[in-house]
Amino acid sequence: MFRVVFSTALWRGAGGIAVFVALWEAASLLKLPFLRFVPAPHILFASVVETIQTQAYWSAVLISARRVVIGYVIGVALGVPIGLAFGVSRVFKGLFFPVFETLRPIPPLAWVPLSILLWPTMEQTVISVIFLGSYFTVVINVLGGVETIDIRYVRAALSMGATRWQVFWKVVLPATSPSIFTGMAIAMGLTWEIVVAAEMVSSIGSGQTGLGAMMWQAYVGGVIPLIITAMVSIGLAGLLFSALIWQIGAFATRWRRVM
């Protein structure tokens, strides 16, 4: 503890951030043109403290979180089996991987208009776009995981008389699980990014207000501190949720721990 508090790294890091805040404060004082809408750090900080005490803020966080979790869970639930199927079945991969690769580079946001037409409610629209974002990421990571398995493990298992089914459960799945969790963590980071944009594009003025819609309303209303509060909140939420997935992953694959 003592060493952490007095390490030069910590002080230098804090120094770097302090210099940045000081420059920002100075730029506000000098009224630099590109900062004319951005409040000075001390004003911003006061308004952040004020915002996070309101109920509207927390309900926006919860609404976005709910959408993220639902879309993400469906994405993982479908993505992991499909990724594994691509990895273990050459025929399945030959048939559907090219189609998958054609659809994958389409940015999740480009799906928003089509999703609005497909689904009757905004809620379902936003969730389906989050689903797509996490689904493609999970599938590609799982497939990558299966493909990097050392072929000798599979051969060893087969030569010792394992059935295909046993190879799958005892070799492929455990060997792929680190990639599954990596994909899940990356997808989680992405979902928070998508939820904001999807809410900004689709649920303007309608439905429940998530963080993205809150941010858009703040933009339309010219409440800049609220925009920045929302930005930081989304970043923190993404960080927290991904950290949670990493933790679960580390626990589920604890045989990989070196110490």
Next chain:
Amino acid sequence: MARWVLSPRPYQLLLGFAIFLAAWHLATAVLKVPVFQKIPPPAVVLREWFNPEPFFGVSVYTSLYYSHIAYSVYRAYTAFALAVLLGVPLGILIGWNRTFKEYAFPLVEIFRPIPPLSWVPLAILMLPGTEPPVIFVTFIAAFFATVLNTLLGVQSIDRGYFRAAQCLGFSRKDTLFHVVIPGAMPHVFIGLQIAMGLSWVALVAGEMIAGKRGLGYMIYDAYSMVQIPTIIMGMLTLGFLGFFSSALVRYLGRRLMAWRSY
């Protein structure tokens, strides 16, 4: 090539697409599944896409289509180039110089988790005109992926190389140019591929919200006028451009790192 034609792969590929298109056609034109009632069948999309006189004004025969593409490509590549020019040197500097890392890296880590797309409103307010906000948001998306992967690249270099370089009397500058930069390259290119993908994602969002031209705008405009074939055209075009851009980065990486045969 001959082996590829004789293997089952091309036929599986064609069959896979045929199944996909058949399922799409079946759901929209034959069975008329209620969820898909507003989605046109594939033939309608194709007819619009390759129609000399398009019903909704955009097809491969209209200059508007190419102007949307040109705007999107220009924005994505400008932002990507800026991200590479600033991100790669920054990543190498952070990885190579510990003092610099201790000062600068926490600052990078504070900004990195903020999703690029959530910069859109602030970017519109801070930057003048319509081009800079969109390019800025796209740049942010590509920048952090580039910095982080470059840093990872430097950190992944075998410590033994540094010791060997020191034993052989390399100066700091020689170490940088002959050990650090080539050693980090493979990771840099992985990072650039990720960055390219992310910049297309951010670009579309930026164009939808702030753009006046470009494929994201085309999709959003088509949406607000209920021109559904045009939406699907835009999506597939974006998919193709994104795929092509990533392939380009991969190809450049392979050319620049000829010593790695993979």
